[in-house]
Amino acid sequence: MSAEQPVTRAELRAALDETKDDLKGFMRQIETNMLTAFHSYSQGMTAGYTRWMSSTAKCGFAWRLSRTASWRSKLAGLNKREQLEASL
Numbered sequence: 001m002s003a004e005q006p007v008t009r010a011e012l013r014a015a016l017d018e019t020k021d022d023l024k025g026f027m028r029q030i031e032t033n034m035l036t037a038f039h040s041y042s043q044g045m046t047a048g049y050t051r052w053m054s055s056t057a058k059c060g061f062a063w064r065l066s067r068t069a070s071w072r073s074k075l076a077g078l079n080k081r082e083q084l085e086a087s088l
Contacts, residue, residue, distance in 0.1 A: 007015075
C-alpha cells in the first residue's frame with residue numbers, strides 16, 4: 001500500500017482491525033497497571049491501619065494499666081487511712 005495507489009476496502013478494514021486490536025491491548029495494559037497500583041495502595045493502607053490499630057491497642061492497654069495502678073494506689077491509701085483512723 002503506497003501513498004499513490006488507492007486503498008481497497010479490504011486493506012482499509014484490515015488496517016482498522018489491526019489498529020483496533022493494538023488499541024485494545026494498550027487499554028488492557030493501562031487497566032492492568034491501574035488495578036496493580038490500586039491493589040498495592042490498598043495493601044499498604046491495610047498494613048498501615050493494622051500497625052496503627054496494634055499501636056493504639058498497646059497504648060490503650062498501657063493507659064488502662066496505668067489508670068488501674070493509680071486507682072489501686074488511691075484505694076490502698078484510703079484503706080491505710082481508714083485503718084489508722086480506726087486504730088486511733
